[in-house]
Each structure stands twice: as structure tokens, then as C-alpha cells.
Amino acid sequence: MSIELSGEKVQSVGSWQEFFVPTYSERIKKAKKRALTTPEICLERARAEMKAYEQYKNEPRIIQRARVLETYLREKTIFILDDELIVGNISGKPRGSQISGEIMADFVDSELDDPVKGFEVRRYDKHIVHPEERRELREVLLPYFKGKTIGDYQLERVDAEVIEKAYPTVSSCPHIPNVGDTSMKRDVGHQMANYEKVLHKGLKGIREEVEWYMAQLDQTYMHYGLQEKRDFYKAALITLDAAMAYAKRYADLAREMAAKEANPKRKRELKRIAEVCEQVPANPARDWWEALQSVWMIHVLVWCELSGWVHCFGRFDQYMYPFYKKSVIDEKAMRRDEALELLECFWIKTAVYTTGQGLSQALVIGGQTCDGKDACNEVTMLCLEAEEQVGVVQPETAMRIWEGTPDKYLKKAAEVIRLGRGKPKFVGDRKGIQMVSKAYPDKTLKDWRDYAVLGCTETDLPHITMGHLYEGISSTPKLLELVLNNGKCTLCGKQIGPLTGDPRTFESMAAVRWAFRKQVFYWMEYLAKGIKVLKEGQASRLPAPFCSSLAEGPLQKGLDITRGGSWYTHYGLFLGGLADTADSLAVIDKLIYRDKKITWDQLLEAIKANWDGYESLRQLCINSVPKYGNDNDFADDWAAWVMDTWYDSVDWINTRKDLVPYWGGTYLGATNIAVINVMLGEMAGALPNGHIYPKPHAETLSPVQGMDKNGPTALIKSVSKLPTHRFALGGAVNLRLSPQLLATDRDLDNFVSLLRAIEELGLYHVQFNVVSSDLLHKAMKEPENYKDLMVRVASYCTYFVDLAKEQQLDIINRTEQQSW
Numbered sequence: 001m002s003i004e005l006s007g008e009k010v011q012s013v014g015s016w017q018e019f020f021v022p023t024y025s026e027r028i029k030k031a032k033k034r035a036l037t038t039p040e041i042c043l044e045r046a047r048a049e050m051k052a053y054e055q056y057k058n059e060p061r062i063i064q065r066a067r068v069l070e071t072y073l074r075e076k077t078i079f080i081l082d083d084e085l086i087v088g089n090i091s092g093k094p095r096g097s098q099i100s101g102e103i104m105a106d107f108v109d110s111e112l113d114d115p116v117k118g119f120e121v122r123r124y125d126k127h128i129v130h131p132e133e134r135r136e137l138r139e140v141l142l143p144y145f146k147g148k149t150i151g152d153y154q155l156e157r158v159d160a161e162v163i164e165k166a167y168p169t170v171s172s173c174p175h176i177p178n179v180g181d182t183s184m185k186r187d188v189g190h191q192m193a194n195y196e197k198v199l200h201k202g203l204k205g206i207r208e209e210v211e212w213y214m215a216q217l218d219q220t221y222m223h224y225g226l227q228e229k230r231d232f233y234k235a236a237l238i239t240l241d242a243a244m245a246y247a248k249r250y251a252d253l254a255r256e257m258a259a260k261e262a263n264p265k266r267k268r269e270l271k272r273i274a275e276v277c278e279q280v281p282a283n284p285a286r287d288w289w290e291a292l293q294s295v296w297m298i299h300v301l302v303w304c305e306l307s308g309w310v311h312c313f314g315r316f317d318q319y320m321y322p323f324y325k326k327s328v329i330d331e332k333a334m335r336r337d338e339a340l341e342l343l344e345c346f347w348i349k350t351a352v353y354t355t356g357q358g359l360s361q362a363l364v365i366g367g368q369t370c371d372g373k374d375a376c377n378e379v380t381m382l383c384l385e386a387e388e389q390v391g392v393v394q395p396e397t398a399m400r401i402w403e404g405t406p407d408k409y410l411k412k413a414a415e416v417i418r419l420g421r422g423k424p425k426f427v428g429d430r431k432g433i434q435m436v437s438k439a440y441p442d443k444t445l446k447d448w449r450d451y452a453v454l455g456c457t458e459t460d461l462p463h464i465t466m467g468h469l470y471e472g473i474s475s476t477p478k479l480l481e482l483v484l485n486n487g488k489c490t491l492c493g494k495q496i497g498p499l500t501g502d503p504r505t506f507e508s509m510a511a512v513r514w515a516f517r518k519q520v521f522y523w524m525e526y527l528a529k530g531i532k533v534l535k536e537g538q539a540s541r542l543p544a545p546f547c548s549s550l551a552e553g554p555l556q557k558g559l560d561i562t563r564g565g566s567w568y569t570h571y572g573l574f575l576g577g578l579a580d581t582a583d584s585l586a587v588i589d590k591l592i593y594r595d596k597k598i599t600w601d602q603l604l605e606a607i608k609a610n611w612d613g614y615e616s617l618r619q620l621c622i623n624s625v626p627k628y629g630n631d632n633d634f635a636d637d638w639a640a641w642v643m644d645t646w647y648d649s650v651d652w653i654n655t656r657k658d659l660v661p662y663w664g665g666t667y668l669g670a671t672n673i674a675v676i677n678v679m680l681g682e683m684a685g686a687l688p689n690g691h692i693y694p695k696p697h698a699e700t701l702s703p704v705q706g707m708d709k710n711g712p713t714a715l716i717k718s719v720s721k722l723p724t725h726r727f728a729l730g731g732a733v734n735l736r737l738s739p740q741l742l743a744t745d746r747d748l749d750n751f752v753s754l755l756r757a758i759e760e761l762g763l764y765h766v767q768f769n770v771v772s773s774d775l776l777h778k779a780m781k782e783p784e785n786y787k788d789l790m791v792r793v794a795s796y797c798t799y800f801v802d803l804a805k806e807q808q809l810d811i812i813n814r815t816e817q818q819s820w
Contacts, residue, residue: 085273162530470572474520568666
């Protein structure tokens with residue numbers, strides 16, 4: 001995309017997406033409009049749950065769950081909208097969120113009619129609730145699921161001590177440094193189905209595989225756990241049959257619609273849709289269209305079984321390229337522009353049918369092959385073009401880059417980033433492979449090169465891993481607060497942590513370090529205890545036989561993925577507030593111990609007052625001490641120390657079998673994601689770095705908002721010093737660039753150079769907002785005029801006007817870099 005504006009006009013640009021004129025078809029234009037409409041709630045899944053659980057109440061739980069999916073897929077409303085080429089809907093509405101009674105009933109009950117949090121009145125992620133749906137919820141569904149939800153089940157099994165120390169939503173102190181209840185009321189794990197296997201084998205082929213393993217149970221030498229395995233295989237067969245029948249419903253519908261269609265062109269399209277859905281995903285895909293339809297239908301089916309937050313596509317350009325090559329290059333059965341339009345249809349489906357803030361459907365492109373060669377291909381470029389043209393919040397496109405990535409792909413990615421939508425995000429192979437080697441130490445370099453992003457930042461070897469990757473959050477600023485108050489919460493005054501001493505008696509930073517480390521290990525033990533209980537509860541109540549059949553390990557073991565069926569099981573722990581903690585420790589080190597400019601009494605009194613009346617002291621703490629993110633070794637060393645200390649506790653947890661679910665697995669670490677930093681800012685009081693409660697903490701690996709003053713190159717050099725190799729689940733760095741930095745082709749070349757420097761320095765995950773503060777302020781004042789203004793929040797993208805005010809200000813307060 002070339003941009004030709006006068007110098008004066010360039011300086012006034014708030015986002016280049018305002019000047020972009022797409023060349024997509026009228027079909028895509030209509031479809032994109034659907035992605036911008038307010039979603040509705042859909043009750044069909046909750047109805048299916050109620051019906052199946054009553055009908056099959058005497059069956060084993062895994063069979064019940066299989067029957068729920070079967071009932072849902074059989075009775076769910078289906079449709080093919082005008083001009084659609086890729087078909088399949090997750091909920092029963094053109095833009096709707098499925099409501100699971102057993103998972104969401106408590107949440108729906110508490111917020112349905114709330115004057116502030118209600119679905120139709122809340123500030124963000126609004127949903128339409130029709131009067132008849134509200135009535136059905138109040139009179140039928142919510143009464144049925146009362147006392148029967150996964151949350152009810154979990155709370156019955158948890159010790160009071162764990163509740164107090166791990167679950168802030170039910171603890172007597174909601175400000176504890178642990179958030180270990182993310183799985184209290186949600187579906188299980190992060191999923192990356194083996195789309196490639198389905199493309200080449202089809203669900204029929206997988207069904208035959210299940211039957212073969214099931215038949216082995218009848219051999220005379222098989223003795224133990226046979227009934228449990230039979231139940232698992234039976235459940236898998238039920239769900240596979242239901243999945244194939246669901247796709248057949250679309251084939252029948254398309255054929256019926258074709259018979260009534262007067263427009264010859266649309267009649268041909270509908271007949272083709274019918275043929276495609278007859279073939280896939282039951283059978284192997286034979287061309288580009290069938291491959292895209294198969295991947296999308298499997299994605300829909302995964303969502304229908306597990307109404308979680310994260311379902312990802314893996315290395316999309318790698319497994320899709322053979323089908324593109326066959327259709328467009330070898331057989332010339334389809335033009336390139338036709339293949340692109342089909343991909344754009346696929347792109348929009350991910351945005352229209354998966355609603356909710358922060359959802360991640362990572363789709364990975366680029367990187368290396370297992371043999372260490374460049375993996376970019378024509379589908380890589382096609383994905384970047386679809387991203388540029390369509391401009392919707394999903395999929396969460398992640399581009400792997402390495403020293404061998406050709407310039408033309410990076411230049412195209414730079415053009416897409418310039419538009420200011422926050423996509424794609426960039427993942428560096430140099431550090432990514434190093435991180436994956438920690439998570440899979442028994443694998444080889446060839447294996448590690450095949451990693452994909454599963455979720456926001458997390459690394460994963462596709463198909464062999466069950467990723468419970470968003471399980472616990474640890475607020476390091478809160479841990480530091482407990483150090484400064486001898487284990488007391490400053491917000492409620494309760495003694496919640498261990499006694500680590502009055503800091504006024506600390507003779508050196510060594511005592512501060514010791515106290516911080518003690519708080520970290522104390523709280524991380526409770527975090528793991530809380531996660532263990534919830535994961536075992538989920539495994540008992542929420543097995544996933546369909547997803548299990550699309551993974552490696554469960555069929556061989558005869559064991560569901562939620563109970564250790566995959567070859568690897570990982571549990572994700574997140575470090576929050578890194579920069580605030582590091583900068584605060586730097587203040588204590590420099591101003592109290594090194595320079596002796598202030599006393600402990602002065603600092604503690606100012607913090608207790610939330611800095612009210614101590615502004616001169618606050619400015620001293622802010623301005624006279626180096627801050628992380630400016631390539632200053634003193635400040636950056638403190639950030640590295642916080643990360644190392646925290647990860648020491650993760651390694652220690654992994655030596656404790658009593659802290660891991662009974663089937664085993666490994667705890668892995670990451671830095672915080674999404675909008676956690678806003679929430680964590682409300683859980684900890686004022687801090688020595690000048691932070692005022694309850695403002696958001698720094699997000700991800702990024703510096704404190706506004707504290708990175710030496711430009712983006714200094715920032716990435718700071719991050720390169722951190723021990724991120726230990727954090728196998730990654731961590732993002734968010735950079736906000738002025739639109740004027742990417743105005744010309746020369747500017748794009750500079751940006752490509754920055755990307756290469758980022759990868760060479762060993763950064764894993766960097767993402768960009770290219771939007772001005774002025775434009776964001778305008779969007780806050782006039783949201784009706786900026787409905788499609790996309791931004792990168794943290795680990796996901798969304799429409800700026802859909803964010804809560806605190807989230808909007810958090811983005812605005814990040815440094816807008818004006819120069820390289």
C-alpha cells in the first residue's frame with residue numbers, strides 16, 4: 001500500500017487505517033459488516049446440556065459430555081448467509097455467544113439484570129438479550145443449573161486455607177497476590193486440534209483409528225482400566241459421528257437452498273458448498289476450498305465442545321500450502337484472487353462467530369521448517385494480504401521471523417502493521433526455540449523448530465500437548481507491598497502473608513531481597529495448590545472426547561486430554577507487574593541504601609498516604625532513579641532479578657509432586673497478558689516507584705507507562721537482558737509508534753531493520769500499536785465515529801471503543817515513540 005500525502009497532512013495522521021481503501025469484493029464487504037454488529041446471546045447449548053444430562057443421567061460423565069455435544073450439534077440452528085462460501089456457525093445466531101449452563105450459569109445469574117454489569121448496559125463486550133431469552137433464563141435454565149455448575153463443584157472440594165490464599169474472588173481478602181481461580185468457572189485448557197491430520201485423513205479415518213484401539217481392549221493380555229478406556233473410546237465415537245452428521249446438515253441445507261435459488265452464480269456456489277460439505281471434514285480435503293472449509297468446520301466443532309477462551313490454528317501456512325499449490329499452481333483450477341477471497345471469507349468467520357473480549361485464535365505464519373530452512377510460502381503472503389484487506393480482530397495472526405525470513409515477507413508485514421490495527425504480532429525464532437527447549441527438553445532441534453503459538457504468547461509443540469496455559473497469575477507488586485508491610489495487606493489491613501520483618505530494620509538490600517524471595521515462594525506454593533484442585537475438578541466434570549480424538553496421545557493411552565491423555569501436559573503461571581516491581585526495588589536500592597537521600601520512614605509514610613501530600617518525594621522517586629526500559633543496566637538488572645527469583649519458585653514447584661495434578665505435568669511461566677495489569681493495579685496499593693493506587697500496573701514485559709524515554713531501540717535492548725529463556729510460555733512487549741514513523745517506504749525499511757534487530761537480540765514476542773494519542777482521545781469522546789478503530793490491547797486486538805475507560809487510558813498512557 002503506497003501512501004501519498006503532503007508533509008503537513010502526514011503530520012496530522014492519527015492512524016493510517018483511516019486512509020486505507022480495501023480492494024476486496026462486495027461479498028467480503030457485506031460479511032465484514034456482520035463482524036461489527038452487537039452480538040446476541042444464544043441459549044441453544046445450555047438447552048442441549050439440560051436435555052442430555054437428564055436423558056443420560058445414569059451414564060459415566062464422559063458419555064454424558066459426548067451426548068451433550070451430540071445433542072447440541074443435532075439440534076442447533078444452522079444457516080448459510082447471503083454470499084457465504086465458507087460455512088459453519090458456533091452458536092445458533094449469525095453473531096452470537098453460546099451460553100453454557102454448567103459453566104456460565106453463576107456468572108449469567110449475577111450479571112443478567114445488574115444495572116452496571118448487565119449484558120446490554122456494560123461498558124464493553126455488550127450483548128443483546130431478547131425478552132423471551134431473559135424469561136427462559138430466569139424461569140428455566142438458571143433454576144435448573146443452580147447448584148450444578150462447575151463452580152459449585154469446585155468450591156465443594158477446596159480447603160478453606162486454599163480459598164484464602166489462592167482464589168481472590170472468594171477469599172476474605174480480595175487483594176491477595178495470587179489469582180489462582182481462573183479455572184473456577186470456565187472450560188478446560190487451550191486447544192490446538194490436529195487440523196493437518198483431519199485434512200489428510202478425515203474424521204472417518206480418525207474414527208477407524210478409535211475403533212482399532214477399542215478392539216485391542218478385547219485381547220486376552222489386556223487387564224487394567226478397561227472400562228474407563230471403553231467409555232473414553234465410546235465417547236470419542238459418539239462425538240466423531242455427531243461431527244460428521246453436523247457437516248452433512250450443511251450439505252443438505254446448501255442443496256435445498258440451491259434448488260430454490262434463482263441467481264445462476266449463487267446457485268453454482270451453493271451446489272459447490274454442498275459438495276464441499278459432503279466431502280469434508282469426514283474425508284480428506286482435495287483442494288484449497290475443501291481444506292479451508294475442513295479447518296473451519298473443525299474449529300467450530302472444537303468451540304462447540306469446549307466453550308473456552310483459546311482455540312488456535314497452529315502453523316496454518318505450512319499445512320495449508322499443499323492444497324493451495326494443487327489448486328492454484330499445479331492444476332490451475334482456481335485463480336489466486338479466488339483463493340484470496342476464500343481466505344478472506346475464512347478470516348471473517350473467525351471474527352464474526354467467536355465473540356468476547358480477549359479471545360485468542362492464534363494463527364501462525366512464517367518461521368523455519370524442521371530442517372532449518374525458511375518456511376515462508378505463497379500462503380504466508382496470502383495471509384498477510386487477507387489481514388491487510390479485511391482488518392478484523394481475529395484471527396490473532398502471529399508471524400514467526402528468523403534471520404532467514406525474506407525481505408518481501410517482512411516488508412509486507414510492515415505495511416500491514418503500519419495500518420495501526422496491531423496485527424500481525426511478531427515472534428522471534430532465536431528466543432522462541434530456546435524457550436521451547438525448556439518446555440520439551442527431551443525433544444530435538446528439529447522438533448523445537450516446529451513450535452507454534454498457543455494462545456496469546458505461549459509456545460507449544462502442536463498436537464502432542466494439552467495446554468492448561470492460563471491457570472495462575474502472580475502479582476509481584478503485591479508481593480513487594482507485603483515485604484514493605486511485614487505481610488499485611490495495605491488495602492484491608494489483614495495479615496495475609498508471612499512475617500518477613502519490618503523494613504525499617506533492614507540493614508541492606510540483601511534483607512529486602514530475602515524478604516521478597518520468602519513472600520514469592522510462600523504464595524507460589526498456594527497458587528499451585530489452588531490450581532491442582534481446580535484442574536482435577538475440571539478433569540472430573542469437563543472431559544473432552546472430541547478434542548481428545550484430535551490430539552496425539554489420548555487415543556494411544558485411552559485417556560482423555562483433560563486427565564493427562566496427551567504426551568505432554570503444561571500449566572501456565574503468569575508473572576504480573578514486572579516493571580513496577582523492578583523500578584520500585586531500584587528506588588529502594590538507590591535512594592535509601594546507595595545515596596541515602598530518603599529514609600524508610602519517609603517512603604513508607606508516602607506510600608501509606610497513596611502519595612497524597614508527598615508529590616515532591618514522588619517526583620524524586622520517578623525522576624532521579626533509572627527506570628527499566630531505557631537500556632540502563634542498574635534498572636534492567638533489577639527486572640532480571642525479579643524474573644529470576646520468581647522463576648526459581650516455579651522450578652521449585654515442579655519438584656513437588658504434591659503440587660501437581662495426579663496425572664502429572666509441568667508448570668511453565670510467562671509474563672502477564674491481556675488486561676490483567678488493569679486488574680492487578682486494583683489489588684495492590686501505592687508503590688515506591690511513584691505508582692498511585694488503583695492505576696494499572698505495567699503490562700506484559702513492557703516498561704511502566706511513559707517511563708521508556710530513550711526510544712524503541714533502548715527498550716528492546718533492555719528486554720534483551722532479561723532471563724526470558726526461562727519463561728517457556730513467553731511474554732510480549734508492546735510498543736506504540738507514532739504513525740509518522742511509518743509514513744514512507746524508507747520508514748518501512750527502517751521498521752524491517754528494527755524487526756531484524758529484535759529477533760537478533762533474542763526477543764521472543766513484540767507487537768505494535770501505530771496510532772496517535774490525539775486520535776485515541778477523539779475516539780473516547782466520539783465513539784460512534786470510531787467503531788472500527790482497532791488497537792492492540794496487550795496480547796489481543798479489539799475495537800478501541802469497546803474497551804472500558806481504564807483500559808483505553810492504559811493504552812493512551814503508553815509512550816508514543818516519535819523516533820527510532
